[in-house]
Structures are given as C-alpha cells and as structure tokens.
Amino acid sequence: MTTIARLFSLFFRLYPARFRARFGSEMEEVFQAGLKEAHVQGALFGYLMREAILLPTSLVSTYMWSMGPGEGRQVAVSSMGRGTTGMSMTGERWGSSILAGLPHLLIWILMVVIPDFVIRETANQIGLQDLLVILISGLLLGTLIYNLFKGWKSWSGSWIMYLFIMAMAWLNQLFYQLTQSTTQNYALGDTLLYLGSALLLAYVLYKITCKNRLWGLLSAIPPMVIIWNISFFLEFVPARLTALAHSWLFLLAFIAAVWMLRTKRFWAALALAMVVPTLGGFPIAYLEIYGAGPGYFPEPNLTNVFRQYLPYLVLNLAIVLGPQLAVKFRFVGHEAAQAGGKAYYRLVLGGILCGLVYSFIHTVVSTGEVNFLNIPMQVFLAIGIILSLLGIALLFVAVYKHKTPDGDISELVHLGALFLLLLFLPVLVGLVMPSVRGVGFKNWLIWWIGIAWVIGAGIVVKD
Amino acid sequence: MKEKNTPYPMQEPTLYILLSLRGGEKHGYAILKEVAELSEGRIQLSTGTLYGALYRLLDQGLIEQVKVKDNGRGKKIYRLTRSGLEAFNVEVSRMKHVLREVNKQVHSTGEGQV
Numbered sequence: 001m002t003t004i005a006r007l008f009s010l011f012f013r014l015y016p017a018r019f020r021a022r023f024g025s026e027m028e029e030v031f032q033a034g035l036k037e038a039h040v041q042g043a044l045f046g047y048l049m050r051e052a053i054l055l056p057t058s059l060v061s062t063y064m065w066s067m068g069p070g071e072g073r074q075v076a077v078s079s080m081g082r083g084t085t086g087m088s089m090t091g092e093r094w095g096s097s098i099l100a101g102l103p104h105l106l107i108w109i110l111m112v113v114i115p116d117f118v119i120r121e122t123a124n125q126i127g128l129q130d131l132l133v134i135l136i137s138g139l140l141l142g143t144l145i146y147n148l149f150k151g152w153k154s155w156s157g158s159w160i161m162y163l164f165i166m167a168m169a170w171l172n173q174l175f176y177q178l179t180q181s182t183t184q185n186y187a188l189g190d191t192l193l194y195l196g197s198a199l200l201l202a203y204v205l206y207k208i209t210c211k212n213r214l215w216g217l218l219s220a221i222p223p224m225v226i227i228w229n230i231s232f233f234l235e236f237v238p239a240r241l242t243a244l245a246h247s248w249l250f251l252l253a254f255i256a257a258v259w260m261l262r263t264k265r266f267w268a269a270l271a272l273a274m275v276v277p278t279l280g281g282f283p284i285a286y287l288e289i290y291g292a293g294p295g296y297f298p299e300p301n302l303t304n305v306f307r308q309y310l311p312y313l314v315l316n317l318a319i320v321l322g323p324q325l326a327v328k329f330r331f332v333g334h335e336a337a338q339a340g341g342k343a344y345y346r347l348v349l350g351g352i353l354c355g356l357v358y359s360f361i362h363t364v365v366s367t368g369e370v371n372f373l374n375i376p377m378q379v380f381l382a383i384g385i386i387l388s389l390l391g392i393a394l395l396f397v398a399v400y401k402h403k404t405p406d407g408d409i410s411e412l413v414h415l416g417a418l419f420l421l422l423l424f425l426p427v428l429v430g431l432v433m434p435s436v437r438g439v440g441f442k443n444w445l446i447w448w449i450g451i452a453w454v455i456g457a458g459i460v461v462k463d
Numbered sequence: 464m465k466e467k468n469t470p471y472p473m474q475e476p477t478l479y480i481l482l483s484l485r486g487g488e489k490h491g492y493a494i495l496k497e498v499a500e501l502s503e504g505r506i507q508l509s510t511g512t513l514y515g516a517l518y519r520l521l522d523q524g525l526i527e528q529v530k531v532k533d534n535g536r537g538k539k540i541y542r543l544t545r546s547g548l549e550a551f552n553v554e555v556s557r558m559k560h561v562l563r564e565v566n567k568q569v570h571s572t573g574e575g576q577v
Contacts, residue, residue, distance in 0.1 A: 008510075015511075023514045026539055030491045031510045051509045058511030065519055 017151030092261040100155035101257035108250035157218035209323035217273040249280035277316035285309035314450030321457040341398035347391025354384030355426030488542035
C-alpha cells in the first residue's frame with residue numbers, strides 16, 4: 001500500500017509546478033483515502049486502474065489549462081485589463097535578471113566568438129562549433145523541460161525563443177539534407193518552411209505576450225538579434241570589425257534583458273526592447289557600406305547606410321510592437337465578450353494572419369521565381385480582407401452596445417486605432433520586404449510610413 | 464474573482480462537482496464520494512480529474528477555497544461562489560430547455576415523453 005502511494009505521489013509530480021504547489025499534498029491525501037477504502041472493499045485493482053488510465057488525460061488537460069487559454073485569459077483581463085505588464089511588481093533579483101540575459105551571451109559565443117576568434121585564429125576545424133551547437137541546444141532544451149516542470153519563470157522568455165530559433169535552424173538543416181538527396185521541389189518546401197517558421201514565430205510571440213506583456217518584450221529580442229546577424233552581407237568586411245559590431249548587438253541584448261527584469265516596468269522594458277535594434281543594428285548597416293574598403297562600395301555615404309538600416313529597423317520594431325498591439329486588441333474583444341465581441345476579434349486576428357501569409361508569399365514571389373504561389377497568395381488576400389472587415393464591423397457593434405451607454409466614443413476610437421495599426425502590419429511587411437535596400441522616392445516614403453507606424457503603435461500600446 | 468468564460472454545455476463531472484457543492488462546502492474526498500453517489504456510480508472521478516476540475520473552477524471563479532482548522536492542521540475545503548451558483552443555474556435551465564424541446568418533438572411524433 002505504501003509503495004503504491006509513493007509511486008502515485010511520484011506521478012503527481014508530473015503536474016505543473018503551480019498546480020502541485022496548490023493541490024499536491026491534498027491530492028496525495030485524497031488518493032490515500034481512496035486507496036484505503038478500495039482495499040477494504042476489495043476493489044483495489046479497479047481503483048488503481050482508474051487512477052492510472054485517467055492520469056494522462058488529466059495531465060494533458062491541466063497543462064493545456066495552465067499554459068493556454070485558462071491562465072492566459074486570467075492575465076488578459078487582470079490588472080489594467082490589457083494583459084499584465086508587471087508594473088505593480090518589484091524588480092527581479094540579480095540572479096533571475098542575469099539568467100534572462102544569459103542566452104544572449106551563449107549565442108554570442110556560438111555565433112561570434114567561436115567563428116570569428118577561435119576558428120579564424122587557430123584554424124580549428126575539429127567541430128568545436130558543432131559541439132557547442134549541441135551543448136547549447138541541450139541547455140536550451142533542458143531549460144524548457146525545467147520550466148515545464150517547475151512552472152514558467154520570468155527569465156525564461158529569451159531561452160524559449162532561442163530554443164525555437166535553434167529548432168527552426170535544425171529543421172531547416174534537416175530539410176536541406178532531405179531535399180538535397182531527393183532534389184524534388186526544393187523551392188516549394190523551402191517557401192513553406194520559411195512561411196511556417198515566420199508564422200509560428202509570430203504565434204509564439206503572441207501567446208507569450210498574452211501570458212505577460214513584459215515576457216513578450218523579453219522574447220522579442222532574440223529574433224531581432226538573429227535577423228541583424230544573418231541579414232547583412234559582411235563578407236568583405238574585416239572579421240574583427242564584424243565581430244565587434246555583432247558583439248555590440250549581443251551586449252546590448254544582454255543588458256536590455258537584464259534591466260527589463262531588474263526594473264520590471266513596462267515602459268522601461270518597451271524602450272529597452274526598441275533600443276536593441278536601433279543602436280545595435282546601425283553599426284552593422286554602417287559596416288556593410290563603409291567597412292568593405294575601397295572598390296567594393298564605390299560611393300559610401302550615410303544615405304546608403306540609412307537605406308540599409310531603416311527597413312530592417314522598422315521590421316524589428318514591428319516584432320516588438322505587433323504582439324503588444326494584438327494583445328490589446330484581444331482585451332477589447334474580451335471586454336465586449338457578452339455581446340459576442342470575443343468571437344469577432346478572433347475573426348479580425350484571423351484576417352490579419354491571412355494578411356501576413358499574403359505578405360510573406362508576396363515577398364517570396366516578388367524576390368524569386370516561384371510563380372506557383374500566385375494563386376494561394378490571392379486566396380489568402382481575399383480571405384484576409386473579408387475576415388478582417390467582417391470581424392471589425394461586428395466588433396465595433398459589440399463594443400458600441402457594451403461600452404457606450406453614455407455616448408463615450410473613446411473606446412471606439414481606441415479600437416479603430418488598434419485595428420488600423422494591426423492591419424497595417426501585413427501591409428508593412430508586404431511593402432518593406434520587397435523594397436529592402438531599394439532606392440528612389442517610393443521606397444523612402446514607405447520607410448517613413450514605417451517609422452510613423454512605429455511611433456503610432458508605440459503610443460497606442462501604452463497603458 | 465469574477466466569472467470568466469464559463470463553457471456551456473458544462474462537462475458532466477464539472478456539473479456534478481457544482482451540484483455536490485451546492486449542497487454545502489466540502490473537502491476534496493467528500494466531493495469525490497458525493498459525485499459518485501449523485502451519479503449513481505456512473506461518474507467515478509480519479510484524483511487527477513477531480514483536482515484538474517477544481518483547478519479550472521477556481522480559476523473561473525465558480526468555486527472558492529477556504530482553509531479550516533482540523534486537528535490542528537490547515538485543511539482546505541471548497542465552496543460554491545455566487546458566480547458558480549449562477550453558472551450552475553444557467554446550465555440546469557439550458558438542460559431543462561433541451562429536455563422540453565425534445566419532449567415537444569417526441570410528443571408531436573406520438574412516441575411518449577422522455
């Protein structure tokens with residue numbers, strides 16, 4: 001009997017940490033009481049079977065509730081109602097704050113120190129980098145498992161995002177190997193992988209932001225850092241200069257992540273998240289124009305630097321601000337839930353997601369020779385427009401019915417602003433991406449519109 | 464905590480847990496026993512299922528947890544909140560309405576009441 005009780009108490013440890021902290025000892029008591037009674041009644045086998053068979057489903061549903069809509073909903077309607085921002089809390093301790101920044105240092109070692117210093121200096125080709133990739137992947141995975149069992153820690157955002165990026169990189173590698181051996185339809189698969197990872201990234205960021213807006217900001221830093229690291233052509237720039245520029249970016253990311261948790265103030269965190277690409281990206285764009293030496297870029301000047309810098313900066317800031325806007329929009333839907341608004345905001349978000357798919361495909365089509373994507377592109381555009389417009393119209397009606405008995409239209413204006421800014425996200429991606437590094441008045445105009453969007457979104461996401 | 468997004472129709476175990484608490488506050492094991500009794504043995508909750516359901520109900524604000532002293536130890540009991548009672552009544556009304564509609568339909572086809 002005692003052994004069985006011990007065994008089941010081990011099984012109970014599989015539940016999420018918060019759940020265990022709340023019910024763990026009580027569950028063990030109830031289980032033991034049931035065990036004794038079943039033993040007396042001679043129904044021990046049936047009792048144990050029922051406990052064992054129902055355990056997995058109970059575990060899954062508890063995890064789903066803990067990680068998904070249950071607590072997410074609680075957060076979305078808590079405090080000031082726009083998702084918790086952590087503003088009322090005191091800052092984290094140094095240990096947790098440094099843990100939040102630590103993955104930036106690890107990835108810096110992997111992406112900058114090893115290739116630019118160790119391998120170049122020592123001609124070390126013995127797979128040190130591969131070993132480090134495996135080690136860091138293991139560490140990130142271990143952190144995920146630790147958080148699953150011990151409950152989500154405030155510092156976990158950057159770890160989870162780097163794990164996600166690593167997983168995507170591994171998947172990409174695997175896919176590349178597979179398509180190399182089969183050589184079938186590489187373009188289609190590559191495009192789908194590209195679209196899938198971008199949309200999944202957007203979804204993960206949105207879900208994290210739903211849980212906690214501060215974590216959302218913390219999680220937005222890794223993708224931005226990686227984008228700046230891989231998107232610029234620095235092949236002809238001296239290795240030391242490249243390494244310095246990249247190191248500066250990682251250092252900023254580390255400092256920003258640490259201070260986000262130290263201060264735990266939403267505005268400070270938003271500013272820190274925006275500072276990383278703004279200050280960290282400029283030297284990289286500068287080096288691409290000026291750093292390659294005479295001959296490579298005949299007329300290096302600051303205008304060219306900004307042509308490189310601004311589109312990426314706007315896209316990076318959209319990574320910070322987009323999920324925050326979506327969560328505020330979600331709040332409006334929840335506020336009007338009694339009038340059915342919750343369903344309508346989902347229609348709008350669905351429409352915007354279709355718009356994003358359209359934008360990505362449009363980017364692929366306009367930058368490559370993948371004409372077979374034209375039809376899906378048109379379909380996604382049509383569905384996106386219909387869902388967005390239908391959803392926003394219904395949501396307006398729901399909010400109007402729910403919120404404005406005294407004729408106050410401020411909530412409706414706020415809703416309209418959120419909708420326009422959110423709707424502009426796919427447009428922004430669609431417009432900016434194909435024109436990255438382009439020239440001419442049209443492109444300048446698009447970039448300035450992008451900057452105006454950033455300022456507008458920054459104002460609207462305030463609490 | 465106010466009620467948030469109560470799902471209708473409720474799952475049967477959830478409904479029975481609320482029904483059990485409608486009769487008065489109880490601790491976990493008492494709920495487990497009473498659900499089995501009320502459902503005439505049809506619903507036998509496992510420990511995990513019971514606490515998973517209590518977790519969700521607490522989160523939704525339909526029940527609340529109270530600590531009482533029992534032999535010097537802190538013991539947790541659960542009780543229905545006002546939102547929980549409302550949610551329970553809404554669900555029961557919904558079920559009654561469904562039954563009425565079914566009976567009307569059955570009656571019109573001359574098959575006798577359900």
